[in-house]
Amino acid sequence: MTKEQADNGRDDMVIDGPGQANDVPDEFNANYLRIYYGKLFPHADMFKWMSYGNDGKHPGCDKSYFGRREFSFTLENDIYIRFQSFNSVTELENSIKEKCPFKIDIGPVYSVDPAKRHAYAQSGDNVFTPVERELVFDIDISDYDDVRYCCTGADVCLECWPLMTIAIKVIDTSLRDDFGFNHILWVYSGRRGVHCWVCDGKARRLTNEQRAAIADYFHVYKGNENGHKKISLPGLVLYPFLARSYTEVLKGFFEAKLLPNQNLLASEERYEKILEMIPDASVASELRRRWQENKRASMSKDDINIVRWEQLKSILQSGKQKMQGLRRCVEEIVFSYTYPRLDMEVSKHMNHLLKAPFCVHPKTGRVCVPIDPNNCDEFDPTTVPTLPQLLEELNREGPRQDAENEWDRTSLGESVTFFRTSFLQPLLKSCKEEIENSYNAKLQQSKNALSW
Amino acid sequence: MEVVQSHRKSSSNNVIVSILPLYRSAPPLEVRLEDFEFFAIDRLRVLKGISDGLCRGKKPEEMEKLVLDLWKANMRHPQAVEEVNKDIISHFVLRLVYCRTEELRKWFLSMETTLFRHRFRWESSEAQRALMSEFKLPYKAVSNAEFESLKDKLGQVARSMGQTLAAADAIFYKVPFEEVPDLVAGRRVFIHKGHAYVAINQVVSLVVTQFRSYLSKALILTNRKWTSTIREQEKDRLTPIVEALCTSYLGPDYSQQQEFGEISIKDIDQVAKTSFPLCMRHLLEKVKEDHHLKHGGRMQLGLFLKGVGLKLDDALAFWKAEFAPKVSAERFDKEYAYNIRHNYGREGKRTDYTPYSCQKIISVTPGIGDHHGCPYRHFSEENLRAALVRMGVSSRAVEDVMDKVHNRHYQVIR
Numbered sequence: 001m002t003k004e005q006a007d008n009g010r011d012d013m014v015i016d017g018p019g020q021a022n023d024v025p026d027e028f029n030a031n032y033l034r035i036y037y038g039k040l041f042p043h044a045d046m047f048k049w050m051s052y053g054n055d056g057k058h059p060g061c062d063k064s065y066f067g068r069r070e071f072s073f074t075l076e077n078d079i080y081i082r083f084q085s086f087n088s089v090t091e092l093e094n095s096i097k098e099k100c101p102f103k104i105d106i107g108p109v110y111s112v113d114p115a116k117r118h119a120y121a122q123s124g125d126n127v128f129t130p131v132e133r134e135l136v137f138d139i140d141i142s143d144y145d146d147v148r149y150c151c152t153g154a155d156v157c158l159e160c161w162p163l164m165t166i167a168i169k170v171i172d173t174s175l176r177d178d179f180g181f182n183h184i185l186w187v188y189s190g191r192r193g194v195h196c197w198v199c200d201g202k203a204r205r206l207t208n209e210q211r212a213a214i215a216d217y218f219h220v221y222k223g224n225e226n227g228h229k230k231i232s233l234p235g236l237v238l239y240p241f242l243a244r245s246y247t248e249v250l251k252g253f254f255e256a257k258l259l260p261n262q263n264l265l266a267s268e269e270r271y272e273k274i275l276e277m278i279p280d281a282s283v284a285s286e287l288r289r290r291w292q293e294n295k296r297a298s299m300s301k302d303d304i305n306i307v308r309w310e311q312l313k314s315i316l317q318s319g320k321q322k323m324q325g326l327r328r329c330v331e332e333i334v335f336s337y338t339y340p341r342l343d344m345e346v347s348k349h350m351n352h353l354l355k356a357p358f359c360v361h362p363k364t365g366r367v368c369v370p371i372d373p374n375n376c377d378e379f380d381p382t383t384v385p386t387l388p389q390l391l392e393e394l395n396r397e398g399p400r401q402d403a404e405n406e407w408d409r410t411s412l413g414e415s416v417t418f419f420r421t422s423f424l425q426p427l428l429k430s431c432k433e434e435i436e437n438s439y440n441a442k443l444q445q446s447k448n449a450l451s452w
Numbered sequence: 453m454e455v456v457q458s459h460r461k462s463s464s465n466n467v468i469v470s471i472l473p474l475y476r477s478a479p480p481l482e483v484r485l486e487d488f489e490f491f492a493i494d495r496l497r498v499l500k501g502i503s504d505g506l507c508r509g510k511k512p513e514e515m516e517k518l519v520l521d522l523w524k525a526n527m528r529h530p531q532a533v534e535e536v537n538k539d540i541i542s543h544f545v546l547r548l549v550y551c552r553t554e555e556l557r558k559w560f561l562s563m564e565t566t567l568f569r570h571r572f573r574w575e576s577s578e579a580q581r582a583l584m585s586e587f588k589l590p591y592k593a594v595s596n597a598e599f600e601s602l603k604d605k606l607g608q609v610a611r612s613m614g615q616t617l618a619a620a621d622a623i624f625y626k627v628p629f630e631e632v633p634d635l636v637a638g639r640r641v642f643i644h645k646g647h648a649y650v651a652i653n654q655v656v657s658l659v660v661t662q663f664r665s666y667l668s669k670a671l672i673l674t675n676r677k678w679t680s681t682i683r684e685q686e687k688d689r690l691t692p693i694v695e696a697l698c699t700s701y702l703g704p705d706y707s708q709q710q711e712f713g714e715i716s717i718k719d720i721d722q723v724a725k726t727s728f729p730l731c732m733r734h735l736l737e738k739v740k741e742d743h744h745l746k747h748g749g750r751m752q753l754g755l756f757l758k759g760v761g762l763k764l765d766d767a768l769a770f771w772k773a774e775f776a777p778k779v780s781a782e783r784f785d786k787e788y789a790y791n792i793r794h795n796y797g798r799e800g801k802r803t804d805y806t807p808y809s810c811q812k813i814i815s816v817t818p819g820i821g822d823h824h825g826c827p828y829r830h831f832s833e834e835n836l837r838a839a840l841v842r843m844g845v846s847s848r849a850v851e852d853v854m855d856k857v858h859n860r861h862y863q864v865i866r
Contacts, residue, residue: 180646213633
């Protein structure tokens, strides 16, 4: 699309200004999106990311690497096209601008260019199969509907969003400290959740079995309405990762925020859910009795939830409790309300497609911006830039001669800068080192062979 | 064994500390033609026995005993040398038999790995250490200094599993976490910055992973050799034996497509009451109740209905009607119809998918809001009892079922 066409498009549009996060058609439409892809979507940065240093400048580069990556586009009218691949940033950019996809998904890097997959077998030697793929996680707040009373389903507010924040803290810390990963990108999914992209070379080369192992390592919450108690923490003590998550993140959040904000012990309906988790019926009855008696009385100026929680803890953690199952009951309750609930299937398979960062969510018009895990407490999903907002910001500034870096003039600038400095640059530096080292190693190997 | 002569050095020159072979290279032995076949059959009995045991959900201790019994019954020989030869020869013959398709390779790999795991465990610790060094595992023994600094955390991990860190356990190995996926998955090792600290008694896992990885690659190579030279060369001698060995032991294979009967959309409710297994009845109940099913449930029930003979048009009509209160016809066509047609092989790569086996259904992890999986495994005791009673099962039979469930025999419940 030429610049003149873009200008004409803008003149015709009526922009209402920053909208609310509800299903309003003005938030999102193909025209807005076209301009977004024309001026704001960071094509070059996405290309650099997906190339992982294979830009052809070093002899050790793999020139076919970017071209073997699968992208999929969801077009207007829900037309879905898979196995898109591109050989250069220009091809990628032109295709996006031309097709104007409502959603872009990123798939794995395959053994050969996906466009040529039909020439290859499904099994045997010459296969078409994924060879690299980031380790990814998907956390969706609608999976927490049983522990948040402020919203349900697709809605999100500042009361319940912190559940996502603590999920980020728990998982991010573990990925770095336990697994030794460094290049991790957290992204807002545009409506009600977060995605995580682990981009270290070691992560991209993990097999499905290894991915499943990592997912299982994180799997603590086994929620299912037909199933057993949802969290079970046997053993004399907690495993180090769980203990650390509890003391550093979950306990504090539960007691100070979730408990009072969601009134988890204030009414019978809500406290029954917690009492149900206590395996000793006599303890549960004792608490029930106390709370029924004190229904209206407020004994002190403290929040009733906190008072009751203290009572519960003091009974369960008193030295008098001998019963096995009670040992970790308090932790189990806290975990069942706050521990991250991951979508296991997303992480386990290399060929799972995941939405690309910087897409715009069709239902909310919000951009899928990166989240800084070191500052995730500050992240506010209700103030994430929306499509109309960004276009209006562009409008205000007026047309510019230099069409580069238009995002800098808008609220998107902050996100793109963060993406570059905190994620992309360190990642590319590390990739270059990897390419150089492996190239030198190969050279050394062939020298040794020759000298023999 | 002339037929699979490899160019690698035979390992029989080394001092044999343990009799557990690693099957690194085919031994240069001569085999009689009958032994070629009979040794393989004996080993196959062991592998089939293992397969059966796994399907029945036997616990690790039960499997250990089973494997030992199977081995004793089929593979023992009064002379140790003969036993080793039979072990090696039978393995290599079965490699030829089971290298030829992806499915055969998967099965063989799984059974041989299980066999190896149990045999490794009953070796002495010196023998185990010797085997570990043969594998050249990328692990290092943890230095005393490092051990001291990590002692607390290592102890914490042990106690979290209900164990204690005795002085004897102070030998730990440090490996990249990728090498021990099952230990990581179960949170049975301490991991830090990508390294897993594996206790000596967990080393089995390390070794088995290596064994599996090696055998997996070897099978692919064997397949290449088979297809390119051996099959033709041996077409009058060994090839008929190899091909017969495989088919004679596959047994009833319910994954094959067979046109037995059909049901139409009006039959579904009736047939569900009389013949559906509990998992499918449950899914059907839920879809009628909620007018929706999440993806896992749609796949499990949808493929089952296809397997019992529901045609594509009836399937589309069924799901559309059930979802109608929540999903408009238009949205149904957009969001769900494609996947149903895909299951029937009319879209995408056009694979005519077969219904999930019990093994697969038992092994899934139903999440929040899911109703699929195996009720005998995934339901709580109360819910399962209630479901069985609703089905009209007598109270004695219910107890019988619950007994099997407690012993994890999910599949033999009739």
